[in-house]
Amino acid sequence: MIEPFRIDVPQADLDDLDERLARTRWPNEVxxxxWDYGFPLARLKELAEHWRTGYDWRAHEAALNGLPHFTTEIDGQRIHFVHVRSSKPDALALVLTHGWPGSFLEFLDVIEPLSRDFHLVIPSLPGYGFSGPTHERGWDVVRIARAWARLMHRLGYRRYGAQGGDFGAAVSTALGAVAPDRVVGVHVNYLPTRPDPDADLELSASDEARLDRVRHLMANRPPYQALQAATPQTIGYALTDSPVGQLAWIAERFAQWTDPRTPVGDERMLTDVSLYWLTATAASSARLHHDAPRQTAPCPVPVGVAVFAHDITLSVRPLAERLYDIRHWSEFARGGHFAAMEVPELFAEDVRAFFLARTEDERRRP
Incomplete structure (x- = not known):
């Protein structure tokens, strides 16, 4: 059963947030x-003060309620999603999947341009926001992909495309693997390519530089990732009890993963942080880092890749082509990990180009 959903956070939760922010106990700073020790104190105080005195959740809540929200239950888990139908009845449907520490909010600025040509289904990952929290182990990317396949079937879409970044990229390629007869193509804006000593490929100097960056990350695992992969429950206690802790945990990622020329605005970021805080999903969202590393089946459907210059890592095409049927590859000089928020016009046009080509392929099918 699919039911309409309206965001309506209890006022008591907003009052509690205000009181906790006002009672923050701040650490000192050398x-x-x-950035040598982590998120700078002055900047975090500035963000926290704006969150408490200048940010208006109710205004953002009202704006978000202008979208068509729904919930349904799949595999025992509530799934929240936004469903925007194109004015073109025969348009291809796309399922757009966010990552961590994002949310369905990542796609707000691309809904209008993409819905001109596509029906859009934008779910919240299990354990995230209004799809959370989860209550049992095992919600890895493959299980999520299977849930998305059931969701798209429930909505009546026989053929559709998948797009994602971060965990959304992993879910989207897994969806292509579990439902290859349904998925016309997968477009990703994050596709890690690890060094492969057995590949026997001659790589360019720029590709080797990209792999050096990957090697550095593999040798120096980011602290947030190590904690969420190993002990998501432990870090969850701190993040669920302290709004400033949750703010610092997420704001650091936005600060470090975005292109300095295309930053995500404080209002949008605070709405994302508020979503995690008000749904108490810090721990359940972190569990995906614990469960995600399981191997997935190869993705047999056509794949499109958009590489944004300031992402965490940059894909190496010769290595990607060993694993995927690459039909589309774009390189952008601007934008970072949150491309749909940072450079929505570039993101939307690349997604449109890839899936319109897939639509033409569909029309030529016997």
Missing amino acids: ADAG
Whole structure:
């Protein structure tokens, strides 16, 4: 059963947030610390003060309720999603999947341009936001992909495309693997390519530089990732009890993963942080880092890749082509990990180009 959903956070939860922010116990900071020890104190105080005194959740809530929200239950888990139908009745449907520490909010600025040509289904990952929390182990990317296949079937879509970044990319390629007869193609804006000593490929100097960056990350696993992969429940206690802790945990990722020329605005970021806080999903969202590393089946459907210059890692095409049927590859000089929020016009046009080509392929099918 699919039911309409309206966002309506209890006022008591907003009052509690205000009181907790006002009672924040701040740590000290060494002189001239900059980013050497983590998120700078002055900047975090600025964000927290704006969250408490300048940010208006109700205004953002009202704007979000202008979208068509729904919930349904799949595999024992509530799934929240936004469903926007194109004015073109025969349009291809796309399922757009966010990652961590994002949410369905990542796609707000691309709904209008993409819905000109496509029906859009934008779910919240299990354990995230209004699809959370989860209550049992095992919600890895393959299980999520199977849930998305059931969701699209429930909505009546026989053939559709999948798009995602971060965990959304992993879910989208897994969806292509579990439902290849349904998925016309997968477009991703994050596709890690690890060094492969057995590949026997001659790579360009720029590709080797990209792999050096990957090697560095593999040798120096980011602290947030190590904690969420190993002990998501432990870090969840701190993040669920302290709004400033949740703010710092997410704001650091936005600060470090975006192109300095295309930052995500404080209002949008605070709405994302508020979504995690008000749904108490810090721990359940972190569990995906614990469960996600399981191997997935190869993705047999056509794949499109958009590489944004300031992403965490940059894909190496010769290595990607060993694993995927690459039909489309774009390189952008602007944008970072949150491309749909940072450079929505570039993101939307690349997604449109890939899936319109897939639509033409569909029309030529016997």
